[in-house]
Amino acid sequence: MQRIRRVPFGSLLIAVVFLLLAAACTGERSRRLTFAVGGTPSELAFWDGLMDRFQARTGIRVELLRQPSGTDQRRQGLVISLASRKGDPDVFLMDVVWIAQFAASGWLDPLDGPDGPDPKAFLPGIVDRADLYGSRLVALPIFVDAGVLYYRKDLLEKRGLAPPETWDRLLRLAIDIQKEERKTNPGFYGFVWQGAQYEGLICNFLEVAGSNNGGIGFRDGRIVLNTPENLEALAFMRDLPHRWRVSPPSVTTEMKEEEARLAFQQGNALFERNWPYAWLLHEVPGSEVRGRTAIAPLPHFPSGRSVSALGGWHVGISAFSDDKPTARQLVRYLVSYEIQKELAMKLGVCPGLKDLYRDPDVLAVLPHFSRLGDIFRHALPRPSVPYYAQLSQALQRNINAALTGTVSPQEGLARAERDARAIADRYAQGSPRP
Ligand code: GLC
Numbered sequence: 001m002q003r004i005r006r007v008p009f010g011s012l013l014i015a016v017v018f019l020l021l022a023a024a025c026t027g028e029r030s031r032r033l034t035f036a037v038g039g040t041p042s043e044l045a046f047w048d049g050l051m052d053r054f055q056a057r058t059g060i061r062v063e064l065l066r067q068p069s070g071t072d073q074r075r076q077g078l079v080i081s082l083a084s085r086k087g088d089p090d091v092f093l094m095d096v097v098w099i100a101q102f103a104a105s106g107w108l109d110p111l112d113g114p115d116g117p118d119p120k121a122f123l124p125g126i127v128d129r130a131d132l133y134g135s136r137l138v139a140l141p142i143f144v145d146a147g148v149l150y151y152r153k154d155l156l157e158k159r160g161l162a163p164p165e166t167w168d169r170l171l172r173l174a175i176d177i178q179k180e181e182r183k184t185n186p187g188f189y190g191f192v193w194q195g196a197q198y199e200g201l202i203c204n205f206l207e208v209a210g211s212n213n214g215g216i217g218f219r220d221g222r223i224v225l226n227t228p229e230n231l232e233a234l235a236f237m238r239d240l241p242h243r244w245r246v247s248p249p250s251v252t253t254e255m256k257e258e259e260a261r262l263a264f265q266q267g268n269a270l271f272e273r274n275w276p277y278a279w280l281l282h283e284v285p286g287s288e289v290r291g292r293t294a295i296a297p298l299p300h301f302p303s304g305r306s307v308s309a310l311g312g313w314h315v316g317i318s319a320f321s322d323d324k325p326t327a328r329q330l331v332r333y334l335v336s337y338e339i340q341k342e343l344a345m346k347l348g349v350c351p352g353l354k355d356l357y358r359d360p361d362v363l364a365v366l367p368h369f370s371r372l373g374d375i376f377r378h379a380l381p382r383p384s385v386p387y388y389a390q391l392s393q394a395l396q397r398n399i400n401a402a403l404t405g406t407v408s409p410q411e412g413l414a415r416a417e418r419d420a421r422a423i424a425d426r427y428a429q430g431s432p433r434p
Contacts, residue, residue: 122352123141345362401415
């Protein structure tokens, strides 16, 4: 009798425990996402806190996959997962220049549909140029970037000078003020920018070349780089550290966004080319330049106009995610007014939603936002081709070789053009454009 009573009780217990575990596991699986982000330490800390709050609000646990801050390394990490069709990460941030290739590879799940965000709420021209693949919406801007010139307001104002509008003027001011400042600060330079061999160099080159009516051209379907306008621009860039010595020698070997920002923030530069994120960091307590900086459009050559490269980070959902509805919920949260506003106010980055550029709270912290709309409207995109990563690497290598003096600017451009055309031809032969 005793044995007969014990058997059903034990089985029942096991069954209950099993059912509870199974329920917990299924619940856990369907309410868990992975989200790949990278960036500066303050950016990572922001995402961390935000995902805790998202979980508290929705019950969805989001595990952050932390990536480095450099765009090239971030891309490599994602490509490895996506090319092997892994389910993680479900959601990720993409540099604007990757979107065409990721979409052409079939790695992005469309974001449009009845529950999708309204593309018209975003800055005009951004979604159309970057986030559509065919007629499908495959990404949305989390923040938008355009290159700007930071300058030491105090050092110009005390001499009664205005910020430079042309590159010649920037050079003149850099030479003169560097000479004077060096008397008390021997580590002072006129101009810091991004000349290391990486993606940021392409942005800097496009801005200087574009402001001379040059850039990465396409004529009769062929890439054109070796032009007199580009040559003048590249020679100017090379001369900054080598001939005029107004940029540090490290500008062409090591200087990326953060190195340039730190040099300027430590009070060691008059001008800095960077993205909008640097503004709030320059203003943190303890910064040597707090309250002493201002922003201007980048200078241009006499016959050109100011050009900013269009950058920025967009969110997408992996085509291999095993929980796309939950991933869509996270994307809707990230592009909501509330979170985009926080991103702007806490990180100083430029949100994708256009109404935030008129939001009084945002303008109180970031008054320069009222002028950025114009810079974005004229920002120059990098070529939106599915072989962009290969093209960029060929340009990085050859442009950097010209900057370091390994080859002449003429030779650097000739090689860049030859390599770029070979890449485009290979792509056209191997995989016709979708
Ligand atoms: C910024 C821009 C991105 C660009 C990168 C280059 O992160 O948003 O578009 O490719 O800088 O370093």
